[in-house]
Amino acid sequence: MIGACLLACLAASAHAEKAEKKPVQKAEKKADKKAAKPVATPAATEIEPALELGVLDPKRIRTLTNDPVLGKADRVDGDETKGVVAFTFDDGPNPDTTPAVVDALEKYNVPATFFIVTRRLVGKNGEKPREILDRILKAGFEIGSHSVSHPNLGKANPKVLETEIDGSIRTLAPQANRAVGLFRPPFGAFGGGGNVRLKKLGLTDVRWSVDTLDWQAKNADKLRTKVLTMIVKQQGGVVLMHDVKPITAKVIEGVLDDLEAENCRRLAAKQEPILPVSIHYFLKDGKTARPIPEPVQKRTAAYRAALPARCAKRPSPPPPQPVPPPAAPPISPPVKATPDGKPAQR
Ligand SMILES: [Zn+2]
Numbered sequence: 001m002i003g004a005c006l007l008a009c010l011a012a013s014a015h016a017e018k019a020e021k022k023p024v025q026k027a028e029k030k031a032d033k034k035a036a037k038p039v040a041t042p043a044a045t046e047i048e049p050a051l052e053l054g055v056l057d058p059k060r061i062r063t064l065t066n067d068p069v070l071g072k073a074d075r076v077d078g079d080e081t082k083g084v085v086a087f088t089f090d091d092g093p094n095p096d097t098t099p100a101v102v103d104a105l106e107k108y109n110v111p112a113t114f115f116i117v118t119r120r121l122v123g124k125n126g127e128k129p130r131e132i133l134d135r136i137l138k139a140g141f142e143i144g145s146h147s148v149s150h151p152n153l154g155k156a157n158p159k160v161l162e163t164e165i166d167g168s169i170r171t172l173a174p175q176a177n178r179a180v181g182l183f184r185p186p187f188g189a190f191g192g193g194g195n196v197r198l199k200k201l202g203l204t205d206v207r208w209s210v211d212t213l214d215w216q217a218k219n220a221d222k223l224r225t226k227v228l229t230m231i232v233k234q235q236g237g238v239v240l241m242h243d244v245k246p247i248t249a250k251v252i253e254g255v256l257d258d259l260e261a262e263n264c265r266r267l268a269a270k271q272e273p274i275l276p277v278s279i280h281y282f283l284k285d286g287k288t289a290r291p292i293p294e295p296v297q298k299r300t301a302a303y304r305a306a307l308p309a310r311c312a313k314r315p316s317p318p319p320p321q322p323v324p325p326p327a328a329p330p331i332s333p334p335v336k337a338t339p340d341g342k343p344a345q346r
Contacts, residue, residue: 061166064173064180065201070142071181072202073283073290078209078238080284084277084300085236085259087112088208089243090146090184093120093132100249102132106139108256109303111278113206114243115146115184118171130175137176142279144182144206145172154189161197169201182206182279206279209237214248224251228258236274238282264311275304 065071078086087105089112092098098114105112114136120129136143145168147153153164165183173180183203185194190205198205210230217223231239241248256276263273277300283290292300 061169062201064169065203067179067181067202069181069293070144070279070283071179071204073204073285075205075207076238076279076282076284077207078282080282080289082235083272084275084281085210085231085239086277086279086282087239087241088115088184088206088279089113089241089248090115091117091150092243093129093136094244095128095132097246097249098129098132098243099135101243101252102135102139102141104253104256105141107253108260108276109306110256110259110276111141111299113142113144113182113279115144115182115206116168116172117146117148117150117186118168118175119149121171121175133175137178142182143172143176143180144184145169145180145203146184147186150186152187152189153185153194154187154191156191156193158193158197161193165194165197165201165203169203204283206282207238208240210234210239212239212241214241214245214251217247220247220251220254223247224254224258227251227255228262231259231274232262238279260307260310261314263307264314267308267311273304273307275300 087110089098089101092101092114093116101112104110116133120126121133133143145165147164148168148171149164151160151164153161156164169180181202181204183198184206188207195205210227212223212227212230214223214227217226227239227241231237241252243249259274259276263275266273278296280290280292280296281300
């Protein structure tokens with residue numbers, strides 16, 4: 001949170017929190033029926049000894065969150081950096097919808113962070129979601145925890161916070177075979193206890209600034225247009241979408257195509273493009289932006305360098321249409337005059 005926008009950001013965040021609440025609950029209720037009960041030990045392969053210790057010994061949970069690159073940063077609200085955009089996707093993985101989202105991101109070479117509801121990963125029903133998580137990681141996307149079962153943690157007691165936060169990390173870190181540094185509270189709802197818990201574990205709280213409200217969208221074309229309009233208007237930010245939603249899976253390719261088209265238009269007009277970047281670009285420690293790891297910087301630079309070639313391959317936009325001459329006024333029937341010579345009132 002940056003001082004000057006404290007109140008505005010709080011208000012925006014509160015709005016977003018409310019907004020995210022209802023349908024996700026619905027989605028999660030559906031998932032309730034499908035998902036098996038969470039188990040303490042996930043079906044992970046190739047667990048490193050240190051991580052295994054973390055799973056077995058609750059006191060070692062911090063080993064599982066020891067990510068010096070993404071963890072332990074200040075809360076991310078999405079307004080930390082202007083001119084770049086980081087996409088984030090919540091509530092998955094969902095075998096019906098997440099693959100299309102990953103396909104689109106890969107097609108347009110756009111980084112993203114997936115916030116995982118870890119109950120989806122466990123048991124027999126978690127088999128396909130675990131495969132999708134593997135694909136997400138192998139493709140180089142970032143991940144974070146979005147709790148075990150997606151409850152509202154706004155007034156959660158310490159026991160529930162531990163079950164939902166620590167529990168999700170105990171599943172996710174071994175399954176991903178890496179430490180997890182990011183957490184996003186479901187519905188953006190968090191009380192003081194949640195903040196304390198994240199601090200203790202060294203997890204970075206990641207919110208958003210571009211609230212697409214994709215979960216309540218009914219019209220795919222309108223959603224597609226809205227997302228790019230918001231990104232352009234806000235000069236980038238952290239975009240919140242839900243990879244569990246069919247409408248999001250449907251529109252994401254179009255959204256990324258629109259972003260590329262907008263950036264090509266900007267290049268042609270000698271303006272700075274709004275580069276799609278990973279969440280690293282929004283991390284801060286106090287007032288200081290956290291240094292971007294070299295491979296991440298190189299990735300962004302490579303994207304920027306490749307943009308003109310991508311633009312050259314795009315179908316050229318339709319030439320601007322000449323402005324049509326103003327339409328002639330419609331011919332109206334002569335107005336009958338009243339006996340005193342004034343036009344009759346209609
Ligand atoms: Zn969510």
